Amino acid sequence: MSETTAILVGASSMLSKEIAKQLSASGMKLVLLTQAPETLTDLLPSLPATTQVIPFDISDDKQLINQLTELWQQLGNVQLVLVNTGLNSYSPELPWQLEQEIIDVNVKGFAAVCNTCFRLFREQGYGQIAAINSIAGLRGGPSVAFHASKAFAINYLEGLSMHAQRLKLPIDITDIQLGLLDKAAMQQSSLWLSPVEEVARQIVRALLLRKRRVIVTKRWRTVAWLTKLLPEYIYNTRHWKQKKRK
Ligand SMILES: NC(=O)c1ccc[n+]([C@@H]2O[C@H](COP(=O)([O-])OP(=O)(O)OC[C@H]3O[C@@H](n4cnc5c(N)ncnc54)[C@H](OP(=O)(O)O)[C@@H]3O)[C@@H](O)[C@H]2O)c1
Known part of the structure; x- marks a missing residue:
């Protein structure tokens, strides 16, 4: 490594900071890309491996x-790109501005990063693209653009994997x-929430094992399985709530 x-x-x-700590401890040199470099000042001294921060x-x-592309030329030997950008927001009025911002970050920005890194890895001859995604992408949901953007990411990553295999x-x-950790946090449910160190540990393990797909934490696997399986009249809990009110 x-x-x-x-x-x-x-x-x-x-979560990104905790992943950075664990990857750095494994001996990887890090390049941290962020829109807010000032928020990483406290983190840098705690990282054992060489680290660069770039706006x-x-x-x-x-x-x-x-x-x-310029960064790649300077670095050489990039092993891993981990995409952890994401925007989520909910308003019952569904203002277009909000939906557009989510699509810009989670779809357009996400695809531009993955597409560029795939082409750069292709020239290099090897590598790994990983993204922190969400089981929200398995079905539609009230944060309409967010759920749909995560479905896009699932599909895009599967396509890239197939493309890499085709190119051998x-x-x-x-x-x-x-x-859905935010939802669990709002419900103060310790059953569903795991400490960020444990979430990062499971993510780093999946990265080092070069897994194709993983659900984190493990306890969300059942929810993901049920989410895919349930017919819409059960999955959409609004149906039951309306019936109860009558
Ligand atoms: N937290 C959860 O409960 C949860 C649950 C399921 C899925 N996820 C997904 O997991 C990923 C990571 O989530 P997280 O909790 O670590 O962090 P997050 O708060 O969702 O944001 C991750 C990163 O996205 C970038 N970002 C956020 N808003 C942005 C904007 N308007 N424009 C540009 N960049 C923006 C930020 O990067 P910089 O500021 O460094 O540029 C931030 O570090 C996301 O894709 C998220 O959707 C999160």
């Missing part, structure tokens, strides 16, 4: 493609689907 570099795209979240804006696709290239694609 020594002398290899990992790029983390969207490095400022609590980055996922909403500007043309600039990010140039930036990634050792490029691994890892889709890390998180449970």
Whole structure:
């Protein structure tokens, strides 16, 4: 694992910082791309491996493609790109502005990063693209654009994996689907919430094992399985609530 570099795209979240700590402890050099470099000042001294922080804006696709390409030329030997950008928001009025922002970050920005890194890995001859995604992508939901954007990500990653196989290239694609942690946090449910260190540990393990797809934490696997299986009249709990009120 020594002398290899990992790029983390969207490095400022609590989960990203914990993943950075664990990857750095495994000996990987890190390049942290973030729209908020100042939020990483406290983290840097705690990372044992060489780390670079670079300002980055996922909403500007043309600039990010140039930036990634230039960065690649400087770095050489990039082993892993982990995409951890994501935007989620909910308003019952469904204002277009909100939906558009989610689509810009979670669909357009996400695809631009994955597409560019795939092409750069293809030239390099090997590598791994991973993304922190969500089981929200398995079905539609009230955060309409968010659920749909995560479905896009699941589908996009599967397509890249198939494409790498078709080209017979050792490029691994890892889709890390998180449970609906925000929802669990709001319900103060310790049954569903795991400490961020444990979430990061399961993610880093899946990365190092180059898994194709993983649900984190493990306890969300049953929810994911049921989510896919249930017919809409049971999955959509609004149906039951309306019936109860009558
Ligand atoms: N937290 C949860 O409960 C949960 C549950 C299921 C799935 N997920 C998904 O897991 C991934 C990581 O989630 P997380 O909790 O670590 O962090 P998060 O708060 O969802 O954000 C992850 C990163 O996205 C970037 N980002 C956020 N808003 C942005 C915006 N408007 N424009 C550009 N970049 C923006 C930030 O990167 P920088 O500031 O570093 O640029 C941030 O570090 C996301 O894709 C999220 O949708 C999260």
